[in-house]
Amino acid sequence: MSGLILTPTERKAYELAARFAAFSEVTAVALGGSQSSGAADAGSDIDLYIYTRAGIPPNEQAMLIEQSGGAIRVDLGLSYWGGVNVWIDASTGITVDCMYWDVRWIEGEIARVMEAHQPSLGYSTSFCRTVMQSHVLYDPNGWFAALQVRSGREYPEPLRRNIVAQNHPVLRGLITSYLHQIESAVRRQDAVSVNHRVAALLASYFDIIFALNRVLHPGEKRLLAFAQRECAVLPTAMAEDVGCVLTEAGTASGAVVTHIGRLLDRLDEALEAAGFDLGRR
Template sequence: MSSTHATLARRLSEMFTELPQVEAIALAGSRSNQVADPASDIDLYVYTRSDIPLAARQSIVDRAGGATKADLGLTHWGPGDEWFDAASGIEVDIIYFDAAWMENQIHRVMREHQASLGYTTCFCHTVKQSQIFSDARGWLAGLQSLCRQEYPEALRRNIIAFNHPILRRVIPSFANQLEKAVRRGDLISINHRLAGLLASYFDVIFALNRQLHPGEKRLLELALARCEKLPRNMAADLVSLLRLSATGEPLLLNQLTEFLNRLDQLLEQEGFDPQTSRPRVL
């Protein structure tokens, strides 16, 4: 992270720390795990015990030097504020998380081993990789320690058991929905269903490799870098699949079948039964 980004992030953290509603603050996103590019912004996660008044948030923007453009009080993906710093032009993204809610999400995954439909361990990855700026009671450090433990085998199995069948084995599977969408020539539906399929597909890939899911960005790049066990020809097959989805050609279904066959082959090699999505009983 550049010195300008670091200075601004630290300064904002210090101002948020003054607020009584704040439990902890951490730098997250690409700038916390060394994968930032020139387009990357500052992602500051503010964990709270109660809502911070909008006036207090506006005051922080003003005290930090103001903004050329600001959108405060956003709620589209949860509460947040975004603005462009007036002095540097840096984009700032403040995301507010209820501390109790986040604690429940981490415990649900890391202790109770509950799977979700795609992106199961994303919050765990975020907490694990975050750079803690403020954490007076050690609450966030405790969650981070939990996320840095050895990947639970029960979680690994549950993610695969939950996400693998929805790819094509059950009646409402993504593959079956894609087939209907292709036959209808419904490009929007093809896009939606393929996005859902890939969410579950990558949840299986990262779980199989005992890797926390890194989130929606750079998925292919990070899977290739972090996962030793991958389906044969995965990258090329995925690129072909995405290109075919843009036109909705029937060949898309053939490519999808091959793409999923190779995942099943990998699961079988790793001791899972593709027909049950669970480890084979020896």
């Protein structure tokens, strides 16, 4: 890193990576999130991915935090999100979000998606994107670089079509589709349920949008901005329609159903223009 001018966030990330590198369990360390996607701002935290072949003992994880300067506050082993450690660095005030990913698990995830072409309900390729766009901080044997190559290969056409086939019917094509569940919730005036199902509908909607454009899914944040910046093919008035759906979802009014119908009609038009047979007559 000689000669490079690093921000405080980057310096802290490299310092932590060097400390993790001392553990025999660690195969690679990478910086992800907004710091690697180009979307970072003054309030962005450090998303550190620790790729391991065995677990690091919890007491040693806690000791590493203390040795790196300590923390104003620390939450260790958050099982709600897969054993994540989160702390606020005492010297800089930067929040560090430290995720431990098993080497065999992430290799399997990349193979499942990019090689076996298996989709999910929403976020189908988000792990692939996390790996592909991460900045390598420690990778002595080139394992992570090879994984990035596998993640960033040309977008497989079977995967693209499988994502659409998996996510499109649940929007409104099934008896138990998201739209039908939202209609039922509106009749009950159940605003909590409306919002719950709208979130699921939008997850599948954006999964389709990114697959349609052969773009790896960027994850949970700034989806409209990413879609507008990276996707050449978008439904007509997508941002306006999404905004209307979100506005009306909080009221549980019948208008939310109307806006979702328009949103999905325009998605179908974009898919059919791209050559997808949706079976509409």
